[in-house]
Amino acid sequence: MRLPGKPPKSSDGIRCNLCSNECILEEGERSYCGLRKNINGEMISRVSPEVALAYAYLDPLPMNCCAAWVLS
Numbered sequence: 001m002r003l004p005g006k007p008p009k010s011s012d013g014i015r016c017n018l019c020s021n022e023c024i025l026e027e028g029e030r031s032y033c034g035l036r037k038n039i040n041g042e043m044i045s046r047v048s049p050e051v052a053l054a055y056a057y058l059d060p061l062p063m064n065c066c067a068a069w070v071l072s
């Protein structure tokens with residue numbers, strides 16, 4: 001999944017206020033965190049209290065911690 005390099009700030013989009021990135025998503029646009037998307041003018045979340053989104057990968061430097069944006 002390709003994520004935007006910075007929080008989207010589309011002038012006529014829908015705003016998300018869940019975190020300080022305050023993404024503003026135009027139709028079809030995916031959020032900075034990758035968890036939200038504007039579909040038909042509605043902010044759709046890929047996660048819920050019942051559904052989680054998780055990734056697993058082989059970290060060649062296992063002492064590294066998650067980047068801050070992963071935790072936002």
Ligand code: SF4
Nearest residue numbers: 016019022023031033
């Ligand atoms: S929670 Fe995600 S969609 Fe909402 S403002 Fe933060 S980065 Fe953007």
